[in-house]
Amino acid sequence: MRTQFTGQLLSPGDAGYDDVRKVWNGMHDRRPALIARCLTAEDVSAAVRYAGTAGLPVTVRGGGHNVAGTAVADGALMIDLSLMRAVSVDLAAEVAEAEGGCLLADVDAATTPHGLACPAGVVSHTGLAGLALGGGYGWLARKWGLTCDHILAAEVVLADGSIVQATPDEHADLLWGLRGGGGNFGIVTRFRLRLRQVGSVHHQVGVYPLDEAARALAEYRVFAENQHPDMHAVGCMKIAGRQDWIPRSLWGQPALFLTAVWLGAPEQGPEAATGLFGKAVPAGSLSRQLTYAELQALGDHGEPHGNRYFTKSCYLGDISPEAAAAFLTSARDVRSPLSSIDFEYLRGEITGVPDAESAFPRRDAPYIYTASAQWTDPAQDAENIAWTRRSVEQLEPWHYGGAYVNYVQDEPAAKVREVYREDRYRNLMALKSQYDPANVLRSNQNIVPARAE
Ligand SMILES: Cc1cc2nc3c(=O)[nH]c(=O)nc-3n(C[C@H](O)[C@H](O)[C@H](O)COP(=O)(O)OP(=O)(O)OC[C@H]3O[C@@H](n4cnc5c(N)ncnc54)[C@H](O)[C@@H]3O)c2cc1C
The missing domain is CATH 3.40.462.20 (Vanillyl-alcohol Oxidase; Chain A, domain 3)
Structure with a gap:
């Protein structure tokens, strides 16, 4: 992995390890076996593949704000996206490209000077990825819809390490799952987001x-x-x-x-x-x-x-x-x-x-x-x-x-099923079987692959 990886790898005892493993909720003081601070989708891919060969569980850290602390686990490989926070804006198309480790503030900083914003949450140090993949309520939701409704496309590293584009034409089922299905189907390294006009x-x-x-x-x-x-x-x-x-x-x-x-x-x-x-x-x-x-x-x-x-x-x-x-x-x-x-x-x-x-x-x-x-x-x-x-x-x-x-925090697994209701949950299980059959991405509000049930 060290030969392919361009980011930073941190193990217990390394300088910075204790800062990077921290998440927003101080209740979760956990110690990953390895932290992969990724810079590119290829880094994320290398980290996922390495976790597979080393037999390490995987966690994914976007903004680190999930109250359940799912971004970090004892003994796991934490895929940390907090160095991937670039945002670019296409003003004519009113579209932003935002990397998977962005905070909401990163997106706002790039878009609001142009009178544009992607509807999102109400605390700007929240991570874009976790929020958008789970839904995304905020001040603009009643007017324009949820954050997940503004995901036009995404670059995704799948559980087997392959890198795919989820668009309306390519892996459209995956794009559907990313709009509300949480971090179950892949690791998003870049979002393409629809923007809305905002003013005072x-x-x-x-x-x-x-x-x-x-x-x-x-x-x-x-x-x-x-x-x-x-x-x-x-x-x-x-x-x-x-x-x-x-x-x-x-x-x-x-x-x-x-x-x-x-x-x-x-x-x-x-x-x-x-x-x-x-x-x-x-x-x-x-x-x-x-x-x-x-x-x-x-x-x-x-x-x-x-x-x-x-x-x-x-x-x-x-x-x-x-x-x-x-x-x-x-x-x-x-x-x-x-x-x-x-x-x-x-x-x-x-x-x-x-x-x-x-x-x-x-x-x-x-x-x-x-x-x-x-x-x-x-x-x-x-x-x-x-x-x-x-x-x-x-x-x-x-x-x-x-x-x-x-x-959803410490509820039993059945709660996730109740969240999605039976029919939708069954569709999500089928999607999970297709994109992550071994449930590599399970440190989340987990959708269980159909065959594992
Ligand atoms: C202070 C605060 C304010 C909030 N306000 C709102 C609000 O206004 N509206 C609202 O809807 N929600 C709000 N939330 C809830 C928020 O949506 C969730 O906590 C969300 O999980 C945070 O995303 P994150 O990237 O920071 O989480 P993290 O803790 O980094 O990640 C949580 C999970 O998301 C998944 N994940 C993260 N990044 C990726 C990625 N790039 N690719 C794939 N999966 C990924 C993983 O499964 C991970 O375990 C708030 C939370 C906090 C703490």
Whole structure:
């Protein structure tokens, strides 16, 4: 391998090994046998082939953000793509080529100066590959669809080391699987992404004490379910910080935050948001124009690398008053001042993309709800993990079924089957048998090859 490989190989004890093996979630302190820091698709191919001959399990690291820490495993060969972050933009075609180790910020940095963006997630240090392959919710999803809906083509290293192009004409079945099937079918070394035109946005946040939050949640439900495609309204419950616009009485208290982002002409934003904030008048509010790049970086400081994280997520069919009451119970019960509960109404163009065009399941899910525990002291693991579990379990009467695959963490293998539903899962198993029959790529939310079942 050393003769073919142009990148960097790191073994335990080498300088840099301990930095590179780290992933975002500090819960996963694992020690790979070898880290292959790849520079090219050929490097990735050499690494996969070597793992096969050496009998090493393989993990793939894009941005290292998966909460389950699937990018790293004890004793495995970690294929690290973090040196492959180049992006080029074809302005006329409104298309970007992004390497498989890009963070969302890398793509935004190349596209947003031209008024273009690929719809993606809301924290810009997240990896493009893991996010896009599993779906990709974000501010633009209701208007334009998911990140996976914007994968036009991909260069992929398969589990046997061969390098193929997945396009609508070549390996079209593979392209279908990459749009939502996760990292199961190959290692993507380059994405070809469709871009959308973006400009400044209107961004408005209101904060509510939990005692007044039930009414605000009821107004959110009405507003969100009827919102214009240019509007994306989300909610969050967390401990209020000490910002000037937040009343002092709420500082340090659990509170509800509702946010409306208007993607149309920014000057129309305040009027468009009155349907929410005019009816659920907040205790404090912030209203401003942001560039799209600023919007994308807003969430970057709240979830830093290295803290301990545990996430549970579910789709909800509704936020009835009873469901809203359960939200508030969780918010009051929170165990760490760093934790948060996020929820949002989805639909819009997410459902506009025909179901058959991608592996991504449950496009019609109305709401997503995610309890994210964040803390620093390992002694507090148990109570924080228990809080997230309780938070999602108590919403069971409103569960829509399935879950967002990128937030599946320590659930039993059957959960992945439930995520995709039986018919789609069977198609994915057949695809897996074709592209990775030995399940080399199994450190992920795993789809089992049909013959291995
Ligand atoms: C702070 C934070 C914010 C988030 N916000 C959002 C959000 O707004 N919207 C949203 O939809 N999701 C969001 N997520 C979830 C995110 O989509 C997943 O965590 C995703 O797995 C991250 O991708 P990554 O490349 O960083 O992951 P990694 O941990 O590097 O990889 C996870 C898995 O993805 C696969 N993989 C990674 N790179 C490749 C590749 N190049 N080729 C093939 N397989 C690969 C592998 O199976 C790997 O095990 C967020 C996560 C975090 C931690």
